[in-house]
Amino acid sequence: xxxxxxxTDAVVQKNIETILKLENxxxxxxxxxxxxxxxxxxxAGSTPFIIFHVLWFGGWILVNGGAISWISPFDPFPFSxxxxxxxxxxxxxxxxxxxxxxxxTKEADKRAHxxxxxxxxxxxxxxxxxKMVQKITKHLGLEEVDNSIKELSAETDIPxxxxxxxxxxTRK
Numbered sequence: 605x606x607x608x609x610x611x612t613d614a615v616v617q618k619n620i621e622t623i624l625k626l627e628n629x630x631x632x633x634x635x636x637x638x639x640x641x642x643x644x645x646x647x648a649g650s651t652p653f654i655i656f657h658v659l660w661f662g663g664w665i666l667v668n669g670g671a672i673s674w675i676s677p678f679d680p681f682p683f684s685x686x687x688x689x690x691x692x693x694x695x696x697x698x699x700x701x702x703x704x705x706x707x708x709t710k711e712a713d714k715r716a717h718x719x720x721x722x723x724x725x726x727x728x729x730x731x732x733x734x735k736m737v738q739k740i741t742k743h744l745g746l747e748e749v750d751n752s753i754k755e756l757s758a759e760t761d762i763p764x765x766x767x768x769x770x771x772x773x774t775r776k
Contacts, residue, residue, distance in 0.1 A: 630711060634707070637703070638703065638704075638707055640700075641700040641701075641703040641704045641707075642704055642707075644697070644700045645697075645700055645701050645704040648697050648700075648701070661686075664679070664683065664686050665683070668680055668681065668683060668686070669681065724762060727760050727762075728759070731756075731757060731758070731759055731760070734753060734756055734757035735757050737753075737757075738753065738754075738757055
């Protein structure tokens with residue numbers, strides 16, 4: 605039992621290392637603009653970013669609302685300059701977030717393609733195993749457990765399955 609657990613741990617560790625290697629390779633291929641977009645997006649979604657903005661807006665409103673007497677307002681109500689600054693910030697943050705999302709979508713598409721390739725290989729391997737089991741069963745003169753094994757051991761027509769899925773999804 606211990607030997608089995610350590611073998612499983614080794615396989616899991618190898619898989620983790622492979623995934624990390626793939627992710628590191630993807631990160632190394634990023635352009636400077638993509639690195640900046642990722643860093644800004646990560647910071648924009650953080651608590652310090654929110655706290656900064658609460659303090660910034662609060663201070664701006666206090667100063668320009670006349671609540672702090674020793675500082676003269678430079679952007680009186682309705683805070684037109686603040687509106688301009690916030691609008692520009694929102695535009696650039698939106699563009700950087702979209703840039704990060706586009707990159708993440710491309711990575712997700714690559715992973716989905718890899719998953720599909722592995723699943724198709726797995727399907728072919730499983731079909732071959734079932735065919736071999738059928739031959740062994742027949743050779744040993746054993747009774748087949750289930751008739752569905754004949755259906756399962758037939759090669760899967762991937763394009764046909766994809767068309768069926770497409771047809772079903774368009775009906776809903």
